[in-house]
Amino acid sequence: xxxxxxxxxxxxxxxxxxxxxxxxxxxxxxxxxxxxxxxxxxxxxxxxxxxxxxxxxxxxxxxxxxxxxxxxxxxxxxxxxxxxxxxxxxxxxxxxxxxxxxxxxxxxxxxxxxxxxxxxxxxxxxxxxxxxxxxxxxxxxxxxxxxxxxxxxxxxxxxxxxxxxxxxxxxxxxxxxxxxxxxxxxxxxxxxxxxxxxxxxxxxxxxxxxxxxxxxxxxxxxxxxxxxxxxxxxxxxxxxxxxxxxxxxxxxxxxxxxxxxxxxxxxxxxxxxxxxxxxxxxxxxxxxxxxxxxxxxxxxxxxxxxxxxxxxxxxxxxxxxxxxxxxxxxxxxxxxxxxxxxxxxx
Numbered sequence: 001x002x003x004x005x006x007x008x009x010x011x012x013x014x015x016x017x018x019x020x021x022x023x024x025x026x027x028x029x030x031x032x033x034x035x036x037x038x039x040x041x042x043x044x045x046x047x048x049x050x051x052x053x054x055x056x057x058x059x060x061x062x063x064x065x066x067x068x069x070x071x072x073x074x075x076x077x078x079x080x081x082x083x084x085x086x087x088x089x090x091x092x093x094x095x096x097x098x099x100x101x102x103x104x105x106x107x108x109x110x111x112x113x114x115x116x117x118x119x120x121x122x123x124x125x126x127x128x129x130x131x132x133x134x135x136x137x138x139x140x141x142x143x144x145x146x147x148x149x150x151x152x153x154x155x156x157x158x159x160x161x162x163x164x165x166x167x168x169x170x171x172x173x174x175x176x177x178x179x180x181x182x183x184x185x186x187x188x189x190x191x192x193x194x195x196x197x198x199x200x201x202x203x204x205x206x207x208x209x210x211x212x213x214x215x216x217x218x219x220x221x222x223x224x225x226x227x228x229x230x231x232x233x234x235x236x237x238x239x240x241x242x243x244x245x246x247x248x249x250x251x252x253x254x255x256x257x258x259x260x261x262x263x264x265x266x267x268x269x270x271x272x273x274x275x276x277x278x279x280x281x282x283x284x285x286x287x288x289x290x291x292x293x294x295x296x297x298x299x300x301x302x303x304x305x306x307x308x309x310x311x312x313x314x315x316x317x318x319x320x321x322x323x324x325x326x327x328x329x330x331x332x333x334x335x336x337x338x339x340x341x342x343x344x345x346x
Contacts (some may be wrong), residue, residue: 002026002052002098003059003072004045005038007209007342008113008202011252012069017044019256026050026061027072033211035343040209053208054092058101067259068102068195070095073182076175076217080305091178092185099189107195109264111255112186114199116163116178116244116270120170122310124158126151132158133168142302147237149308156279159243160309162276165201165268165316173305175324182269196264200254202313203272207332212341220245223283223296224341233287236301237308239280244272244311247327257321265320272312273325285330289337291331 001018003009004025016023022096024046029037041047050057050067061199062068074083074090095112100111126132130135134149141147151158171177206220213225223233254271283296 001069001071002094003070005029005034005041005047005115006071007211008205008248008251009069010038010040010209011248012071012255013042013045013205015249015252015256015261016069017042019260019304024048024061024065026052026058028052031076034049038209038342042223053089053097055101058097059104062098062101062107063106065105066108067111068098068107068110069255069259070098070110073113074175075115076214080174087174087178091175092181095182095185099185099194103189103192103194110186110195110197111258112182112197112199114183114201114268115176116201116203116272116310116312117173117176118169118171118180118183118201119163119167119310120172120176121149122163123161123167124149124162124309126154126156126158128156129153130181133170134158136172136304137308139304142237142304145238145300147240147302147308160311162274162311162313163270164313165270172307183274190266196266198258198265199268200251200271201268202247202251202256203270203310205248205251206245207336208339209248210341212343219243219279219281220286221284222334222342224336227286227290227293227337228341230294233283233296234301235280235283235296236303236306237299238300239278239283239296239298241279241306242276242309242311243279243282244274244276245282245329246271246273246325247332250325250327253326254317254321254323257323261321267320269317269321270312270314271317271323273329274312275315275329276309276311277329282333285333286337289334325337
């Protein structure tokens with residue numbers, strides 16, 4: 001496994017070890033991410049400290065492996081174009097390096113950690129025009145608090161719908177573009193003799209071991225960091241943005257199902273709860289679960305690269321992988337509110 005010391009990766013490590021798998025973890029322990037060796041890493045997994053762009057290290061790590069779980073990536077919106085070279089190197093070049101090594105080692109399957117960001121906006125329907133894909137929202141509309149996208153054909157209201165895996169890929173950030181490229185690289189490599197690929201498109205993952213006080217984390221971590229500092233969660237736009245929040249242990253189960261099934265499940269699969277909630281609902285639930293916490297503040301701020309609504313259709317993962325999320329939102333949020341965040345890097 002690459003990235004096995006990270007937030008999602010470490011939970012996949014735990015799930016695999018609990019099932020008795022023999023596991024090697026390749027992680028760079030990037031100082032942007034880890035102030036020190038995480039204390040949650042299970043010593044039963046062999047730890048190889050190295051970069052996924054280092055061909056020699058990657059080849060040594062995958063030698064003799066039946067499967068590769070590729071979790072390593074720089075995630076989140078970060079600092080936009082300022083981070084573009086880091087994202088492209090770690091996510092794109094790193095993935096290409098892993099794919100070449102996997103083919104040379106005759107690995108039998110590869111599970112890729114992808115993301116719902118590949119879709120850009122989610123799915124929508126116009127009452128008059130039918131299914132529609134809105135383009136990027138305009139700065140002037142956002143500045144005037146017109147946050148909902150409109151029908152590109154008639155300008156009418158759009159109804160947000162669950163997005164399925166056949167939707168057009170339309171990345172709206174540097175990070176999203178690299179996740180699309182990771183998928184493209186993996187499936188091209190598969191067609192050129194590499195291992196069969198299962199791309200798991202994670203929706204908004206939350207849970208223990210999220211990092212604290214970093215622009216590279218998800219919204220749940222940002223809210224929890226603010227609450228830990230005694231501050232009100234700052235909710236952008238009007239808080240009505242809809243997402244699919246899925247617990248990290250459910251995400252780990254999805255990886256287990258993909259790695260352990262008799263035959264590789266080739267293709268892309270949404271990994272979500274199937275129950276969309278607004279960003280304001282998330283902030284409110286976290287504040288309610290935190291003793292003496294202030295209520296969320298809805299700021300009206302916005303980021304041009306944010307999308308309004310994207311949440312998962314989970315039927316393909318259920319029918320092919322046999323995966324459905326099990327941890328209810330209220331239970332998962334209550335646990336997350338009590339869990340310490342991974343300390344910030346100085």
